[in-house]
Amino acid sequence: MDGQQAIREVYAASAARLVAQLFGVTADYAEAQDAVQEAFVRALARPGRFRQVENPEAWLRTVALNVARRRFRRRLWLDRLIRSGRLGRADRASPELSPDHVALVAALQRLPxxxxxxxxxxxxxxxPVAEVAATLGCSVDAVKARLVRGRQALAGHVIESSGPGSTATVGGRTQRR
Structure with missing residues (x-):
């Protein structure tokens, strides 16, 4: 199988999953799509080398995260220019999302x-925890500690934002409040 065919197969199997993950990180669906597409473009630039990657999806995820981080830093500079009055701000359109999805992404954005x-x-x-550690370049213990802190913070937010009679999804189960 040639390199481009391998990339097509990986794209079909993992692009949507990668976009969903990046959306959770960026809170911007278009930005998530762009970062993932940029990762695939980089793979297409060197298809022979991409075929040698042990875990293509993990490689693409790492590249997409790095692209999103770089764009975030650039956006900070742009925001500074806008605040200085030298540029005007353009409105961004967002796709139709369920209220639960929007609430989750908003809660995630509160986390470091x-x-x-x-x-x-x-x-x-x-x-798995080990793959998260490898992707983020940190130890397994650091990942476990971050997950504990993240769950605690998100649980506090879910409790704050849901009133009596509302429902919340916790651990894959819908619970009435």
Whole structure:
């Protein structure tokens, strides 16, 4: 099988999953799509080398996270320019999302970046702790500590934002409040 065919197969199998994970990190669906597409473009630039990667999805995830981080840093600079009055701000359109999804992403954005990335990769990306550690370049113990802190913070937010009679999804089960 040639390199481009291998990339097509990986794209079909994992692109949507990678976009969902990056959306959890960035809170911007278009940004998540762009970061994942950029990762695939980089794979297409060197298809022979991409075929040699041991875990293509993990490689793509790491590249997409790095792209999202770089774009975030650039956006900070742009925001500074806008605040200085030299540029005007353009409105961004967002896709139709369920209120629960919007609430989850909003809660995730309250977390520090490292904890947010860890929670998204483990819980939304369904990656084992060891793979999250490898992706983020930290120890397994650091991932476990971040997951504990992230769950505690998110649980506090879910309790705050849900009133009597509302429902919340906790541990895969819907619970009435």
């Amino acid at each position: 970046r490292a904890i947010r990335e860890t929670v998204v990769l483990h819980h939304l990306g369904d990656l």
